[in-house]
Amino acid sequence: MSKIDQSTDLKIKEAAKRVFLEKGFGGTTTRDIAEHSDTNIALVNYYFRSKEKLFQEIFLESFAETFTPITRILNDDLPLEAKIYKLVDNMTELLKRDPLLPMFVFSEMRSENSKMCDLVEGLHKQEGNAFITQLEAEAAKGNIRKIDFDQIDISIMSMVIFPFLSMNVIKLKKNLTTAEFYKLMDDRKKHIPEMILTYLRHPG
Amino acid sequence: MSKIDQSTDLKIKEAAKRVFLEKGFGGTTTRDIAEHSDTNIALVNYYFRSKEKLFQEIFLESFAETFTPITRILNDDLPLEAKIYKLVDNMTELLKRDPLLPMFVFSEMRSENSKMCDLVEGLHKQEGNAFITQLEAEAAKGNIRKIDFDQIDISIMSMVIFPFLSMNVIKLKKNLTTAEFYKLMDDRKKHIPEMILTYLRHPG
DNA sequence: GTCTATACGGCGATAGAC
């Protein structure tokens, strides 16, 4: 289907996603969405009943879009080293395509009593974490040091995702163009796994 | 000065900061601020002329509050290992006191053409980075491996700050209370420097 | 399904009394 004559509801949803990702729920108006989708306010409400409903739909999709690839790779049947390289590579590519995605998700979950927290809570009640299990198995075999592997989990996600959240600060501080920033992110595909693996393999 | 009878402008500013940090600019109303400061809308506008002006004042202070401690420690005259430990420790304590600070700063700078980006740009035009210089000196002496040290800079900040940005997601995923989460953050005061130093000292 | 017109409330901001 061509981008021009796609169905109205899809046109609205895609425009809404763009605007919500940039400005968040509070900063976005239904008028914004109507204009960006080349429709009008009445149509937005016709298809999605309210700004709130439209937002929730997009938020949940964005949340899944952010975390499904991670979960999938973490549960893949791959040797530790390959898994870490693959995880960092895939996540980085995802974030390069959609750099505003994590800021959108996290900033809408900033408040502990945010509706989004409740919304997400229903989704994934501990869908298991094969990665932690795998690390523990390697540690039992004596291949890596034995530590609290939640820290490793958190550290990998931090090093991959945070630079995109703080993209504008980094660009200002280090005086980078967008292209240079992305180059730096590409270099991290080697840097991050090397750091993690060096640490894990080094005797505690 | 007691918290009860502090000056009106301060009362408003502190309340505004609390509300802005939780809900951002778009999610906050002048009425919110008036209620939380136990005053009224007229007074808010009397002291700060507009919601926008009040916000900018608070944003700039929050930005400084976030990055001044970092810059100060990075420019301290300390051996590498001690500097990294101190940096991680101080930052973690700052974030435990004020966990919403980084989300506030980064989410208001999410858009490349955000007014906040321009505002910040005027502040610190490359105030020098003694930390990178120090790393390069150590590398020249052969004490640590020679790499792009911007990556180290970014990785440390990521590992310290990101967990607080994603606090609510982590708490959901790992089923943690706030106290347990903070305990995890305390443990990172050892984990992060160990990871960084192990990597740096390991021959490339 | 799509549009125009409009209802209705909440928003930021100010006027004017005290």
Place this chain on the structure above:
DNA sequence: GTCTATCGCCGTATAGAC
């Protein structure tokens, strides 16, 4: 400096014609 009352605008949402 502080308050009440109010203005004018813009937000979401809907009614009703086509």
